[in-house]
Amino acid sequence: MKLEDFGYNDKIEKLKIEHHLEGFEIGRIISEHKERYVVTTEKGEFDAEITGNLRYTANTREDFPAVGDWVALIIYDSYNTIIHKVLPRNSIISRKAVGRFGDLQIIATNIDYAFIMQAVDRDFSINRIERYLTICHTSNIQPFIILTKIDLISEVLLNELIATLKKRINKVPVIAISNTSKQGYKELKEGIVKGKTYCLLGSSGVGKSTLVNTLANKELMDTKNVSSFSKRGKHTTTHRELILLDNGGILIDNPGIREVGITDTSHGLEKTFETIFEHSKHCKFKDCTHTIEIGCSVIEAVEIGKIDESSYNNYLKMKKEEEHFEASIAEKRKKEKDFGKMVKHFKKIKKSSKY
Numbered sequence: 001m002k003l004e005d006f007g008y009n010d011k012i013e014k015l016k017i018e019h020h021l022e023g024f025e026i027g028r029i030i031s032e033h034k035e036r037y038v039v040t041t042e043k044g045e046f047d048a049e050i051t052g053n054l055r056y057t058a059n060t061r062e063d064f065p066a067v068g069d070w071v072a073l074i075i076y077d078s079y080n081t082i083i084h085k086v087l088p089r090n091s092i093i094s095r096k097a098v099g100r101f102g103d104l105q106i107i108a109t110n111i112d113y114a115f116i117m118q119a120v121d122r123d124f125s126i127n128r129i130e131r132y133l134t135i136c137h138t139s140n141i142q143p144f145i146i147l148t149k150i151d152l153i154s155e156v157l158l159n160e161l162i163a164t165l166k167k168r169i170n171k172v173p174v175i176a177i178s179n180t181s182k183q184g185y186k187e188l189k190e191g192i193v194k195g196k197t198y199c200l201l202g203s204s205g206v207g208k209s210t211l212v213n214t215l216a217n218k219e220l221m222d223t224k225n226v227s228s229f230s231k232r233g234k235h236t237t238t239h240r241e242l243i244l245l246d247n248g249g250i251l252i253d254n255p256g257i258r259e260v261g262i263t264d265t266s267h268g269l270e271k272t273f274e275t276i277f278e279h280s281k282h283c284k285f286k287d288c289t290h291t292i293e294i295g296c297s298v299i300e301a302v303e304i305g306k307i308d309e310s311s312y313n314n315y316l317k318m319k320k321e322e323e324h325f326e327a328s329i330a331e332k333r334k335k336e337k338d339f340g341k342m343v344k345h346f347k348k349i350k351k352s353s354k355y
């Protein structure tokens with residue numbers, strides 16, 4: 001297998017040279033199992049671990065390898081492969097880690113496009129789509145909205161859903177598919193380009209793995225019925241996996257996401273809620289929160305129906321979360337810094353007490 005098949009290109013070649021990695025084997029991480037990584041290279045697939053040094057110097061989750069990463073390897077033998085370095089990423093898709101203070105969870109890296117997948121029968125939520133859009137926009141990844149299981153509802157209902165969706169989100173392509181009847185597959189396949197990486201996002205049970213298997217024409221991933229009792233997915237996929245299609249597209253299947261916590265630090269909300277941002281330029285106060293101020297153009301636009309009210313409410317909720325996340329990151333950094341200072345101080349005392 002050639003590295004180009006997995007998306008290797010001139011940009012990555014340049015990075016390899018810039019970082020003096022000519023002597024190393026280059027590979028891409030295709031899955032991760034508790035700090036062991038399966039890496040694909042021109043010599044085949046290897047089970048790899050990170051060097052002690054990489055582990056020692058890693059400060060945050062972002063310093064560890066993730067699925068999608070390009071890495072420099074030393075292959076000693078088929079049982080002993082070491083990841084020496086993670087090449088700089090061209091994109092990282094991440095969300096707020098559940099229950100952990102100020103932490104990110106990396107979903108995947110070096111992604112070109114995201115497929116935001118929702119099943120039309122029970123999973124459909126525009127608020128949640130806006131969350132996914134924000135995490136895509138934060139990472140500069142172009143999103144597609146994929147509505148699945150359209151075989152389960154009538155055409156009339158589907159058209160209504162799409163119309164409601166487009167009223168709120170009009171700049172993102174929407175593709176409606178059924179993995180059962182293959183309706184919409186032609187359009188979807190046309191969107192999958194050779195050498196580009198697509199990340200599949202969505203709740204458990206929406207049909208991510210079924211789509212991967214059908215496109216690959218192989219049972220690569222396990223799939224399971226949605227529980228008839230709770231109508232929820234069963235979290236069948238438990239690890240991320242990068243899969244190469246015959247047409248050259250590269251898909252990353254992910255476990256279903258329960259909470260789409262946003263970590264926006266780079267204008268993801270601004271892009272997702274473009275209309276709100278356009279109106280906010282005309283607010284009377286520069287630091288307008290668009291909630292209670294007199295002379296707020298956003299509130300006015302909501303009142304006359306120029307901004308969708310549900311979208312506005314969702315924006316305010318996400319904005320609060322973003323501020324909370326930023327504050328928790330700042331607090332965490334401060335704690336780490338104070339801790340670092342304390343360690344330094346003790347080292348100094350220890351040193352001086354020697355004499």
Ligand SMILES: Nc1nc2c(ncn2[C@@H]2O[C@H](COP(=O)(O)OP(=O)(O)OP(=O)(O)O)[C@@H](O)[C@H]2O)c(=O)[nH]1
Nearest residue numbers: 179205206207208209210223224225235236237256
């Ligand atoms: N009717 C219908 N069923 C589908 C469709 N796509 C998937 N399914 C079924 O939905 C169930 C869940 O599909 P999966 O592919 O396992 O869902 P997933 O998104 O990978 O779920 P997790 O791995 O848990 O995140 C399976 O029983 C599939 O057969 C579809 O388009 N129509």
Ligand SMILES: [Mg+2]
Nearest residue numbers: 208209236237
């Ligand atoms: Mg799955």
Ligand SMILES: [Zn+2]
Nearest residue numbers: 283288290296
């Ligand atoms: Zn305002």
